Amino acid sequence: MVSLSVAGWGWQYAARSTPALSNISFDITPGERVLLLGSSGVGKSTLLRAVAGVLGADEGTQVGEISLDGVSPERARGAVGLVLQDPENQVILERVGDDVAFGCENLGVPAEEIWARVQRALHLVGLNVPLDHSTSKLSGGQKQRLALASVLAMQPELIALDEPTANLDPIGARQLKEALTLVVEDHQPTIVMVEHRVDLWWDFATRVIVLAADGVLWDGAPEDMSPEVRNVLATAGVWLPQTEATARERPAPTGSQPLLHLENLHAAHPGSLHVTTPLDVDVYAGEIVAITGPNGAGKTALALTLGGLYPPRSGQVRAGGSLTGTAHSTKPITWRSRELLSRIGSVFQAPEHQFVAGTVRAELAVGPGALTLSRDEQSARVEKLLDRLHLRDLENAHPFTLSGGQQRRLSVGTVLATQPKVLILDEPTFGQDATTWTEMVALFTELRAEGHAVVIVTHDEKLVQAVADRVIHLGGDA
Structure with missing residues (x-):
């Protein structure tokens, strides 16, 4: 003792x-x-x-x-x-x-x-x-x-x-x-x-x-x-029992256009023998889709497949309508990184896996810089995200010195900075206090209202209740 x-x-x-x-x-x-x-x-x-x-x-x-x-x-x-x-x-x-x-x-x-x-x-x-x-x-x-x-x-x-x-x-x-x-x-x-x-x-x-x-x-x-x-x-934003972090009222989806088509899709990590149950789903502009299920069901593998980062194990993911744009193919897995940047943005389960710069400010500027936006537009996007994600006081800090919750907000910000039409977010509310959780919820609902499609992998039941228009539940032990 x-x-x-x-x-x-x-x-x-x-x-x-x-x-x-x-x-x-x-x-x-x-x-x-x-x-x-x-x-x-x-x-x-x-x-x-x-x-x-x-x-x-x-x-x-x-x-x-x-x-x-x-x-x-x-x-x-x-x-x-x-x-x-x-x-x-x-x-x-x-x-x-x-x-x-x-x-x-x-x-x-x-x-x-x-x-x-x-x-x-x-x-x-x-x-x-x-x-x-x-x-x-x-x-x-x-x-x-x-x-x-x-x-x-x-x-x-x-x-x-x-x-x-x-x-x-x-x-x-x-x-x-x-x-x-x-x-x-x-x-x-x-x-x-x-x-x-x-x-x-x-x-x-x-x-x-x-x-x-x-x-x-x-x-x-x-x-x-x-x-x-x-x-x-x-x-002060401290979570307490029965804390009700308020969310804004959910509007009806603003778009009816499918941005992603999933056809008999089985997802899996490379080399894994475990695959997800088959999915035939359309993901629409102006909606938030939550992906839930037990640990090991393949939620992260599915998220990375939807984001064009993993090839489907079988079946296919195809882009629809305006999401394809000038891309050479309707299959996101074949797109170049720059083609993905403004189309599908992915937030990884482990946020540090996507940090490449030496300061928070520089990290937020990486995506806009790759899109060759004007300096004024790059700066405007970064400034907005620093304030919105409560990172202003940390703009000169190295991303690896942030807390887990701060790193999570930064990882979400790096994706938002390129303003993709589809956002794939793996456990986006990890490490958030009641205040920053509520800000995240407000941010997701605004993205939906602006016509983005938002796909969220989560175990956060409060988040599902607050924002999800549809829930895809993966079962099994994949």
Whole structure:
């Protein structure tokens, strides 16, 4: 059992002119289950990384102290297990069993004990694949389960989780909660969790700590949060149970023109044996289509196929009407990158996979620059997006220093900058607080009203309810 002390702690990234966090102080006693909340970009992930001892000295400057039973996190080997915001960054080895066993081996766990831990951890998180299954063939949600299993197998005294359900379907999110509940009953670790699905975790938490950039905004038991405090936190964009992030009224679709035709389409990741169920669908101008379904059903593969980035496994995707324009073919997979830019824009599940520039401003300008727009038009588009996506204060920051939610907004902005007729968005509300979530919803509804087709892959049930005109549900275990 380990206690955590944070005393006057702050952090400033080397590339930033202002601190990410300052004057953070609290003590967590062994066995507490803490929900760490705050607005998007306030520094929750930075604090978790510091608690786990993985903030590099070359990344920035620290003030104050963090200690685990009086010892710095860097020296408390094995005491903290960290589940990262992006599970891609936590996969190490090629086979699932080896990946889960890796941490145990590093800690010197006896060999005869390791595989029992591996099997139990995989069972707890519901990742029902063979031990020799390739980690590269897992979906984003499955990789999230793998990351948690790798941490659980090490049996740390403190488990730090950074939005562990962000890439999970609703059933998977509930399974993860059940898994953590069992772990708490078995080993009684301390839990510190950043989450936006607070409805799910409110009864699990024994304590809520709300961060602001310059200190702790609120600290107490969930049941002690008064209506007055709730109002203050809601104004700050903090997600709370039953927070209703309002969306604008949905107009009827403005266009009846199909922009994409899906004909007996089966989608799959290259090299994968798992394909989606067949789809015969038209995607129209002036509508928002949500793609839902369990982890592993092939939603991301479908999104990349619709975006002209993956070839169909079978069947076809054809462009219709004005979307084809002067392109040499009606098949998006054959289009050159410049032809795609103003026709179909794709936002990837992992936002950092599409960043190529050294600052937020430069990143937003990449697409307009490739379209050879005038400097005035390029600048106008960038300025509008900086303000609309709450990135103005970060315009000179490197994209890789942004929080997960900020990176997500930037990735959406890079696509909007080229004003494509069709937008394919994979989990676009990941990491957003209540304020920026509402702004995203308003943005999508405006795009629909302007005649764009918007296709959204999501596990965000609130988003589906707020904006979707149609829902395509993928089933199975593809």
